[in-house]
Amino acid sequence: MSLTADAADKPTLYKRIRADIEKRILTGEWPPGHRIPFEHELVARYGCSRMTVNKALSELAQADLIERRRRAGSFVRRPQHQSAVLKIADIRAEITALGRAYGYELIGRKLRAATAADRDRLGVKKAGKVVAITCRHSADKVPFAVEDRLIDLSSVPNAATADFSREPPGSWLLHHVPWTEAEHTISAIVADDRTAEALDIAVGAPCLVIDRYTWRSARTITAVRLLYPGDSHRLVARFKGG
Amino acid sequence: MSLTADAADKPTLYKRIRADIEKRILTGEWPPGHRIPFEHELVARYGCSRMTVNKALSELAQADLIERRRRAGSFVRRPQHQSAVLKIADIRAEITALGRAYGYELIGRKLRAATAADRDRLGVKKAGKVVAITCRHSADKVPFAVEDRLIDLSSVPNAATADFSREPPGSWLLHHVPWTEAEHTISAIVADDRTAEALDIAVGAPCLVIDRYTWRSARTITAVRLLYPGDSHRLVARFKGG
DNA sequence: TTGACTTATATGTCTAGACATATAATCGTA
DNA sequence: TACGATTATATGTCTAGACATATAAGTCAA
Structure with a gap:
């Protein structure tokens, strides 16, 4: 077993070319707008075929680190x-990763025909059935977040009979619904009476709000609103640097 | 000029293969864990060389949509x-994109040797000079965000003489510093007296806080704190679906 | 049953070509 | 000078091979 970095293992040629260029970009030696050597120049420098340098440059282009223009370079x-890449972990995973005891409590669950408000929230036009779920997540017995969720049963019929009294709906969906897309909207509010009680904070205390809307290839799956105590919880997003 | 989708223009073969597979994954026809046809099978199906299907599969792997394992498939x-991909636009670009008039006002600028607090905030150990900037961004004359920034002059010496009375520091940095990495921390607070006045909101109103820490290959560049009125501003993050 | 060895196989990388295509640069003309 | 046609060129895609390499699966002995 080797404890050295992957890079030292035995980088293939195209990876070495890619890494060489990436390094010059990241260090600022080649600033934005700088023209990278032409493929035929890199072919000469590395003594390889054009397809090899092309693969390196294509990957850099796919990672948005460089831009390629025909004839120009x-x-x-x-x-x-x-x-930026925002890490929004599954809450259960997030809490257990912090080494704290995860607690879950189902507050309410209703199966109903979608109301106008439900359809609006899910962004669908046709009527259909939905499940509305309210629950609370806690870490070491302290309220961590309250969740208010709507699941579109026409997309996820299984959710009608799933047991959400023990498994949080987010975890259940993660394991029962294939690859999805989502949009998150983040905002801040101050806690009203009901929120303050659920999160065990003072009325008027700041809360971080995440609204997540999830779909799969144009089909709505779920809409969820998460409320976190604003002073204790922090969302960390890491810039996508390639 | 064609008004049809790019896909209809005349997709190259490898792009068609990639799109075909991507579609089946996104629709759920091929759920997580499903084995994609072997390269030689796709070669037979599309009647092309192995390099062509390899390029399609490599890009899907680079986009984290599939995982490739030798011998297994x-x-x-x-x-x-x-x-999730969080879109944090340059504030000026964000406001003009909304079709509103961008306004900028420099509130304070100080050049000083880094204090202990400065070094802590920038995450550097060595003493050095920094520029501290406070400014306000507005949309249609209404306060949009207040910014409190620290720039490490040992990384960006030019910033010492840059004129921030007209150009916001964020825009200036974007054009003068090559590719960077950053970490964002998002939280919520309630406005204190000073914040309330700067943003022209009530004391106790919710505020969204973004702390952004930027570096370039292990070298600190800048640390900035942005305060937005929490009820009017919303951050939108789009899930990374490939 | 377990562990060690062998083998088959799918992916990983690479070559030396080929033709296609977009477009920057040049040249010629009005 | 301005505009339109031509040309040169860098990237885009593709082929038909090759050998490397990790590893799942099978084989055999302890």
Whole structure:
């Protein structure tokens, strides 16, 4: 077994080319707008075939680190500050990862025909059945977040009979619904009476709100609102640097 | 000019293969864990060379949609809910994109040797000079966000002489510093007197807080805290679906 | 049953070509 | 000078092979 870095193991040629270029970009030696050597120049420098350097450059382009233009060449892209990777873990996983005891409590569950408000929230037009779930997550017996969720049963019929009294709906969905897309909206509110009681905080205390809307290839799956105590909870997002 | 989708233009073969597979994954026809046809099977199905299907599968792997294992085959990966792409635009770009008039006002600027608090905030050990900037961004004359920033001059010496009275420091950095990495921490607070006044909101109103810490290959560049009125501003994060 | 060895196989990387295509640069013309 | 046609060129895609390598699966002995 080797304790050295992967890079030292035995990088293949195209990976070495990619890493060489990536390093020059990250260190700023090649600033945004800088033209990267042409493929035929890299072919000469590394003594390999064009397909090999092409693979290296294609991957850098797929990672948005460079931009390739026919006839013109390849150029270092400007950093795109507007794109960052936000880690929003499954709450249970998040709490257990912190080494704290996870607690879950189902507050309410209702199966009903979608009301106008439900349809609006899910972004669907046709009427159908939904499950509405309210629950609470806690860490070491302290309220961590309250969850208010709507599941579209026309997309996830199994959810009608799933037992959410022990398994949180988020975890259940993660294991029963294939690859999904989602949109998160983050905002801040101050706790009203009901929220304050559920989270065991003072009325008027700040709360972080995450609204997550999930779909799979144009089909709505679920809409969920999570409320966290704003002063204790922090969302960490790491910039996507390639 | 064509108004049809790019896909209809004239997709190359490897892109068609990639799109075909992507579609089956996104629709759930091939759920997580499903084995994708072997390369030689796809070669037979599409009547092309192995390099062509290899390119399609490699890109899907780079996008984390599939996982490839030697001898075993290629498999659909589980969705990774914990990773979402958070769009944090440059504030000026964000406001102008909304079709509103961007306003900028420099409140304070100080050049000083880094205090202990500064070093702590920037995560550096060595003493050095820093610029501290406080400013306000507005949309249609209404306060949009207040910014409190620290720039490490040992990494960005030019910032010492940059004119931040007209150009916001975020925009300036975006154009003068090459590719960077950053970490964002999002939280919620309630406005204190000073914040309330700067944002023209009530004391006790909710505020969304973004702390952004930026570096470039292990070198600290800047630390910034942005305060937004919590009820009007919303951060939108789109799940990374490939 | 377990562990060690062998083998088959799918992916990983690479080559030396080929033709396609978008477009920057040049040249010629009005 | 401005505009339109031509040309050169860098990237985009693809082929038909090759050998490398990790590893699942099978084989055999302890």
